[in-house]
Amino acid sequence: MGTESFDLHGEHHRINRNSWLRAAVMGANDGIVSVSSLMLGFIASQADNQTIVLAGLAGLVAGAMSMAAGEYVSVQSQKDTEQADLAIEAHEIKKNFEFEKRELAAIYVERGLSPALADQVAHELMAKDPLAAHARDELGLHEITRARPLQAAFSSAAAFSVGAGMPLLTALLLPGHWLFVGVIGMTLLALIILGSLAAWTGGASISRGASRVLVWGILAMAATSAIGHLFGINAG
Known part of the structure; x- marks a missing residue:
């Protein structure tokens, strides 16, 4: 009779992707929506192409740095809290080892183990x-869920830059009279792809994932376009 071997880590759980997926999706979505909306505001105000491209580039750089700083501060705060809790726990273990062992056994009893087995597991x-x-x-x-500040910061900045680069590249490639329609079309397509990819990777509904980012993207572009249009009329 052959001996069967089992891969105890054969499953690929989606939770393993949560830390980097959250930062990447948020960064790319912010990059696409914010820079597209910013550029549409300038396009609607009848700004020249050089000004529109400069606004997009400034938005890309400022947004990427802001995303990196925000993610780093947020995740570093989480890491500081984790380390503080671990320090307290290490002190308690050193101070009262037996009490901490009984505390651990009580946790296992609450989860369904018998007291004898819980004591054995806690002891080992x-x-x-x-x-x-x-x-x-x-x-x-x-x-797999530990806070990693630098990873979160770099992921957010890189994802934002990739997202923001799409409308900026569109502005560089299209002639002036196609910019407004081109940037809107590129943004909607990119948001659909991004929302669908994020939902598929996380195991959620693709249609809901795409519609969520699409609705908010449309609202942002509409608001900045209206502001740019009003500004252009008043400036004229």
């Missing part, structure tokens, strides 16, 4: 790595 896990056991089972900190 505490013997190997007590802080890791408490971090996972008491604090809910897992390696």
Whole structure:
């Protein structure tokens, strides 16, 4: 009779993608919507092509830096909280090891283990790595969900730049009289693709994912176009 081998980590769970997917989707969506809307406002105000491109480029650089800074500060704050909690837990384990072991066993009892088995599991896990056991089972900190500030910052900035580069490239390639329609068309197509891809990657409904980003993108473009149109009329 052959010996069967099992891959205990064979599944590819979608939660493993959450940290980078959130930053990438948010960054690309913000890049497309904000820079497209900014450029449409200038186009509607009858600005010349050089001014429109300059506005888009400025929006790209400022937005990418803002996204990076915002993500870094936010995720670093989360990391600081995690480290503070781990420091407290490490101190408690060193101070009162047996109490912490009983606390861990009580957690396993609440999850359905018998008291005897819970004591055994807590004893063996505490013997190997007590802080890791408490971090996972008491604090809910897992390696795949740990805060990574630099990764989040770079992902957001890069994704924003890619998204913002689409309307900017459109403005560089199209003649002036096609800019308004071209930027709108490119933005809507990009938002549909982005929303669908994000939903598919996360295992959600593709139609709902696309419609969410599409509606908000349309509202943003409409608002800035109206402001640019009014500004152009008043300036004239």
